[in-house]
Amino acid sequence: MNRLFTVAEMTLRELARRRGVLLLLLLMPLTFWLIRRDAYVGQSIRALLLGISWAVSTAALFATSAARELEPRLRLAGYRPHHLYIGRMLGLWGLGLAISVPFFLLTVFDAANLRYAGIAVAMLCCVAVAAPFGMLIGALLPRELEGTLLLLTVVAMQMLLDPADAGAKLTPFWSSREIATWAVDHTDDGYLTRGIMHGVVVTGLLIVTVAAVFAVRLRRRRHLHHVPLV
Amino acid sequence: MNADDWLRAFAAELHQRRVAVDAARHVVAEAATHLRDGGGDPWLVFGPPQTYAAAIVESIGTTPGPRTGPVRLHARGITKRYGRRTVLRDASLTVRAGQIAAVVGANGCGKSTFLRICAGLVSPDGGEVTVSGRLGFCPQQGGTADFLLPDEHFVLVGAGQGVARGPARRAGRAAARQLGWDAEGDVLARHLSGGTRQKLNLTMSTLAEPDVLLLDEPYQGFDQGSYVNLWDQLLRLRDEGRAIVVVTHLLNQLDRVDVVLDLTSAQQGGRS
Numbered sequence: 001m002n003r004l005f006t007v008a009e010m011t012l013r014e015l016a017r018r019r020g021v022l023l024l025l026l027l028m029p030l031t032f033w034l035i036r037r038d039a040y041v042g043q044s045i046r047a048l049l050l051g052i053s054w055a056v057s058t059a060a061l062f063a064t065s066a067a068r069e070l071e072p073r074l075r076l077a078g079y080r081p082h083h084l085y086i087g088r089m090l091g092l093w094g095l096g097l098a099i100s101v102p103f104f105l106l107t108v109f110d111a112a113n114l115r116y117a118g119i120a121v122a123m124l125c126c127v128a129v130a131a132p133f134g135m136l137i138g139a140l141l142p143r144e145l146e147g148t149l150l151l152l153t154v155v156a157m158q159m160l161l162d163p164a165d166a167g168a169k170l171t172p173f174w175s176s177r178e179i180a181t182w183a184v185d186h187t188d189d190g191y192l193t194r195g196i197m198h199g200v201v202v203t204g205l206l207i208v209t210v211a212a213v214f215a216v217r218l219r220r221r222r223h224l225h226h227v228p229l230v
Numbered sequence: 231m232n233a234d235d236w237l238r239a240f241a242a243e244l245h246q247r248r249v250a251v252d253a254a255r256h257v258v259a260e261a262a263t264h265l266r267d268g269g270g271d272p273w274l275v276f277g278p279p280q281t282y283a284a285a286i287v288e289s290i291g292t293t294p295g296p297r298t299g300p301v302r303l304h305a306r307g308i309t310k311r312y313g314r315r316t317v318l319r320d321a322s323l324t325v326r327a328g329q330i331a332a333v334v335g336a337n338g339c340g341k342s343t344f345l346r347i348c349a350g351l352v353s354p355d356g357g358e359v360t361v362s363g364r365l366g367f368c369p370q371q372g373g374t375a376d377f378l379l380p381d382e383h384f385v386l387v388g389a390g391q392g393v394a395r396g397p398a399r400r401a402g403r404a405a406a407r408q409l410g411w412d413a414e415g416d417v418l419a420r421h422l423s424g425g426t427r428q429k430l431n432l433t434m435s436t437l438a439e440p441d442v443l444l445l446d447e448p449y450q451g452f453d454q455g456s457y458v459n460l461w462d463q464l465l466r467l468r469d470e471g472r473a474i475v476v477v478t479h480l481l482n483q484l485d486r487v488d489v490v491l492d493l494t495s496a497q498q499g500g501r502s
Contacts, residue, residue: 010375010386014375014376017377066375069369070373070374073367074386220350221350221351222353225358225360
């Protein structure tokens with residue numbers, strides 16, 4: 001457990017020292033929210049959720065890319081692959097929760113007659129999905145520019161697709177949109193259930209995929225044989 | 231040649247004549263103090279560095295030649311291709327405990343690739359590597375985190391071995407001091423100079439007390455003093471029974487190593 005928490009702590013320390021990045025992480029959802037602020041309240045909240053998802057995914061993408069050279073030597077220093085990816089994910093989840101709190105308070109003070117618990121659950125889904133999603137892109141694409149473009153494509157697709165469309169359910173952040181509809185429009189509980197189910201399944205799938213990618217990348221190579229000291 | 235140059239040449243002579251590292255350091259420090267307090271041209275005071283080193287060796291003796299132990303690293307038949315280009319062909323290297331091996335060759339001949347294959351970071355197309363004991367690896371570049379302090383690097387590496395924070399920090403700072411670097415400051419890795427950052431890199435690789443230490447051109451950005459400190463440290467580690475593999479293109483250091491693998495010839499099927 002110490003290894004997991006050390007990696008999580010160092011991830012948070014690194015991100016906390018990147019003040020410019022932190023500012024942009026807060027600015028991104030705020031800008032999304034402000035642009036839709038004059039429109040229907042549901043639109044501003046959905047834009048806010050998308051902004052949080054994008055910000056946390058981007059942080060995860062860059063944190064994963066930055067650690068690419070460090071991880072193999074940490075592996076040699078005694079870490080197992082799961083210490084590295086779960087530890088980093090814990091740190092990113094922590095960061096995501098930290099940037100979500102002010103935005104949750106913003107919605108509480110700004111908009112009345114909402115199911116606030118639903119807003120909180122939607123934000124949790126955003127953060128839960130975004131960290132492994134950004135990590136997966138960072139692990140698969142070695143260059144940050146390519147990763148950022150892919151992330152941009154996915155988020156743009158998420159924004160433009162009709163949520164009722166069957167294809168929309170294949171986008172990673174559909175859950176938060178569904179839960180937000182329940183929280184803002186007071187629709188039936190089916191929205192909440194479907195949203196939570198989607199969030200849990202997508203998060204689970206992403207974690208399993210991240211685990212597989214890290215296990216392959218940081219595997220013990222077959223040509224290397226360890227024998228005990230004599 | 232000024233006094234500093236003379237002292238460096240003198241230190242190098244002592245190393246070449248296998249004077250124990252600590253004794254050599256002591257003798258050089260005494261000579262430096264003598265020159266500083268008494269002044270004068272070292273050539274007039276002590277004579278040529280070679281002559282004075284020979285006199286010192288007669289007086290205090292040398293360490294016995296390194297007692298080599300069991301095989302710690304055995305790489306055999308390593309072949310690696312990138313596309314149609316064969317970078318390594320049938321390269322082999324055996325390093326025993328208490329030995330330093332140098333991997334040399336022209337740019338692009340596969341020195342770093344060979345080391346990464348030995349570390350298990352890259353798969354070869356042919357051949358295998360057997361390692362006895364724990365591996366340590368110092369990459370040529372990268373391998374540190376820009377936004378962490380040196381102490382945090384030590385904690386991170388230490389946690390991998392189950393070492394608590396306090397002892398990991400102390401061990402890291404002590405290893406850094408061996409390279410002439412005080413690692414206690416609150417300076418982020420990205421603000422360290424290239425040479426100091428490489429010292430951090432090197433310190434991280436020795437922190438876990440590896441039995442086999444793989445170093446990929448570890449002296450990048452080092453000044454002359456740091457370079458001497460590095461070789462002092464490598465010789466000390468060798469005398470402690472570690473097996474060390476250094477990728478280098480500085481052939482003037484080859485007299486200090488026990489095994490040489492020239493990959494220029496290995497590419498053509500040659501061996502060490």
